[in-house]
Amino acid sequence: MTSHDPASRPPGRPRPWRRALPPWAGRNFRLLVGASFVTNLGGSGAVIAAAYAVIDQGGGATDVGLVAAARTLVLVVFLLIGGAVADRVPRQRVMVVANCANAASQGLFALLVLTGRPALWQMALLTATGGAAQAFFAPASEGMVLSAVESGHAAKAFSVFRLSMNGATIGGTALGGALVAGVGPGWVLAVDATGFAVAAGLRSRLDVAATRRPKAPAGILHELRAGWREVVSRSWLWGIVGQFAVVNGAVGACEAVYGPLVAREHMGGAGPWGLALAASGIGTVAGGLLMMRWRPRRILLAGTLGVFPLALPPAALALAPSLWTLVPVMFAAGAAIEVFAVGWMLALHQEIAEEMMSRVSAYDWFGSVAMTPVAMAAAGPAAHAFGRTRTLWGSAVLVLLLTGAVLALPAVRRLERRTVARPVPAATVAATAPASAGQDVAGAAPLS
Template sequence: MRARPAWAGRNYLLLTGATVIANLGSSGALIATAFAVLAAGGSATDVGLVAAARTVPLVLFLLIGGAVADRLPRHRVMVAANALSCVSQGLFALLVLTGEPRLWQMAVLAALGGTGQAFFAPASEGMVLASVSGDQAGRAFAVFRMGMNGANIGGTALGGALVAAVGPGWVLALDSAAFALAAALRAFLDVSGVPARAPGGGVLHDLRDGWREVVSRPWLWAVVVQFSLVNAVVAAAEAVYGPLVAEQHLGGPGPWGLALAAFGAGTAGGALMMTRVRPHRLLLTGALCIFPLALPSAALAVPLPVAGLSAIMFATGISVEVFAVTWMMALHQEIPEEKFSRVSSYDWLGSLAMVPLATALAGPVQDLIGRKAALWGCSAVIALLTAAVLCVPEVRRLTRRTSPAPAAGRAVPRAEAAEPHPAEAE
């Protein structure tokens, strides 16, 4: 029997396994939540309200979650957040299975899940980055993301089938069980090699310290600002304009689902490619791979037939995944371990904060200038912002160190440090 790779340490395997399990459940639960609202007599607006109820606390508590994760043991924050999500999804399932849930009840439970995610996400990313070291980090991150993306694709397909077969309540119950199992795996993470956190000056002090960490690195804040707008226009194009174009020109939700599946397959292919590719200029490579993200909006503006749109979505998925892996490598290499989660929380906040506003404004913008012009505008915003980021010298110059010395304060968990060639993975 073939031994596991030397870079796949114990913490890495636990984190990857827990992420695959949790994402399988969560991807299906997104579909189940929407259909649970509709089955209770809700409208499309009600579906949006429940989705917003999850997003708002996620945005509000992200920075606090990052500060807490750098102050307390990250694995305990992750387990507690998973437990909250387990309870909220379990109660949601119970409401759906035993009665007629009210809109406010579903919104409150969705908000609890969003709160759990706000504390989980920075802690998880910090734990992943801290769990690896050495020159195999890119490969480890790519394999982790391949598992994560595969779980998202499989969970979406399985969730849709299960909602049709047994109803949304049972899918929500399975998601609750998945969170419980993921929490159990994360409880076994080995943190014996991580030094105790030094007492700080409070959460606000930690947030200011994290902010200084971000603004002191032009490459970091430039990409965070870039993606605050890029993610917003991509969300508007895919969540609002894409379904409308599909309905009027491509044949309905089936072809649109095929295009989205092609993007998911592309992300898996990009992660697989990054297990072999080790770019020297990390952020230059990653930034160049954001230009193709402007193509799906342009394809919808034309609009291209579903075959052409799917091909573009597949290629875009590959390029986005190259960026994602190089970004993780840059953070792992440049950010001190004890500040991983705080920096991650600002990164997450930048990625999510503008999305609700963009999706809310997508309809009025379409009414004002037309859908075609709005879609071409989305493409232009992505291209111009990416070109602007390439004007930042640090983005072009940041290189991968083949034998990096640990940054100040960075600790390698004992399980990984014992390996001859430990890998950097989540």
Template sequence: MKPPAAPPHRPSARRLRPAWAGRNYSLLTGAAVITNLGSHGALIASAFAVLEAGGSGADVGLVAAARTLPLVLFLLIGGALADRMPRHRVMVAANALNCVSQAAFAVLVLAGDPQLWQMMLLTALCGTGTAFFNPAAEGMLLSSVGGEHANRAFALFRMAMNGAGIGGAALGGALIAAIGPGWVLAVDAAAFALAGALRAALDVGRTAGRPPGGGLLADLREGWVEFRTRPWLWSIVLQFSVVVAVVGAAEAVYGPLVARDRLGGPAPWGLALACFGAGTIAGAVLMMVWKPRRLLLVGTVCVFPLALPSAGLAVPLPVWGLCAVMFVSGTAIEVFGVNWMTTMHQEIPEEKFSRVSAYDWFGSVSMLPLATAVAGPVESAVGRTAALWGCAALVVVVTAAVLLVPDVRRLTRRPSPPKAGSPARPADAGSRPADADPGPAAGEAPGSAAPAGAAAGV
């Protein structure tokens, strides 16, 4: 008798992904794709929900400020907790809060006649969840890959995340025009629920244990020392406190207003945001194969194009022109984002990832609530066109100033990052060999959207 034929070979999930992409990395990437599909549409939906309720540009700014103010208030606490507790638990709890707040926002809008204070409150709850989520998520991602593959892993993660943003922004704009913003907010709530379930499945059993700290305040002080002793770190975070503020005001307040008055409504604005997402994919593809030696010099130069969207709205460019500048700025900021994450992975010890990330996020978004809140009054005082040109000019000025910092120009890529628990090394000036005594300490996105990543986001 012949032995039974062997069943056809089916490649395992492990073989369908790169060898360096472990289970946690894959789950984190999948969850980020899901949340970005929902949140990119929801950002547009919240602005048009305010406008459809009879709100003004100032009201749109207030709702946007309500989302970002909790980031400033709770980010540092969130970072300290994420370095003390299992990071995935912090992420799941934050996703649950985001899900509930967005679901309530959707019901409020679908029921009709939402009040400004109600929209601000629910948006603030969503921002609170984000404040605890971001440092934990960035720390979890940074610890999920090895140094040899960090550049490629971060580029692939951001490519997947931002690719989802293309569909989310374009689909969100189209759905808002077709069925209204309430349903888009409901989709975002469902996306948070599904992503939270994926993040609950993260495997932390093999994660290196982190030494117990001396209390929450001691942990915050330790993170502050890591932050302030690195000029490359705090100077770029200061730069992004301005860049994120003016880009956020242009995107959250002026962009929807220009779209309503000059471009034809939410669908063209959603298309422009999708082109930004397409640019980020192009930048991520580039960074899969390009490993610039001077990480921060190349990254900082690529921040200059972030002035282009504000300038394009000020003209204003036709839809195709605005899409073109959004694509260019998306490509450039993705180059910065991957270099920034690679630098953080290289320079910061693993057990301090979340705390340093929290200071990064805190500094980067600290001025965003003020910028979005005053965007309407500034428009009334000087006009929308002048306000947008001012946003573009500020991006150029602060980026040029950061290039004066020696560590930003000189920090170079090393073969491998510091081991977890070892002291972080200062920025390599490019003239020392990698194993030379570094001497005294000399001294990070997301988008989301960006810490310095806030513009490039996680």
């Protein structure tokens, strides 16, 4: 009889599943990817579930928008503080606490939906709690992911990380839509809560000794001012953040408010809308695969061109299409925005010092989502005042005009990819690859 006892494996020989992974994908990187996959799988379905939890209680566009806006409003309020905290204390600790808070809020949301008729204020309060947790998590995670690999593998690592997240989004939206239609939104919210708890456990196992510890700070206000100076000194940075303040608001209102309502009236409800969002997720995977091979020299020029197709989904929803007309539109928008996402993160990690990353990421998040709660809360009143069709067409036009304005900035058109080497702690190097695998097998230029 052949023994399969792990002890029988020759010393130093990696497990079979590890041999299939890239040599630079060390333990920290695998844990981060796994945790993000779990939370995105549950979170993608929870977005649909939250909208239909409100609709099932008799809510309309304004109610759906208010609940969605509650999360983003609190996210905006706490983002800058979250960025400063993430540069002051171990980022792992911030991420774990945020995941636990999200697990608790989503678990209580699920319990209310499953056991009774939750009030609108209760649903808004619980989504707001999740937004507060995200405000601390997001800046910490952006400063953590690429510190888990050597700088020479950063571009490839970020593409793999995005592919994992987008793959989870595909499954989460399709499965979430089907589960909402089949068993109701409460169970989907319960699955999301479980996913956050699992992710907290995975992130608690990160080897923080293998990551760079932040320097002792002078104070939160001092750090926020330093982060602000980093942002305003770069026209490409403040220009794109300002662009996405409006673009994200328009797109968010379409996906969180108008999309579910159009799907209910013209496509059959939550199931088809989940498939449409899954098509967008499939598009992001296609875009990620493209960016693993395509290395544009002018990274922000290529990325900004990828924002134009975000005008397609609101334009398509304005026409009240069939599902099979909407699916290719969502796919194209997903693929195009992934080109932007990769180019944007390459630019940030190339141009921003590592010790400033969480604070700059906080300003990035703050600017990018500042208008989203306003747009979501105003979605219902705007549809009543101007008509839903005209409002959707207006969203599409805003995306086109603002993206064209950003292309007028010389720094956006001219910023080029370059190699910037940064030291990585010895523990990270030892955990990621043997000495013979020091070359970047994909030939990708580093982010940082």
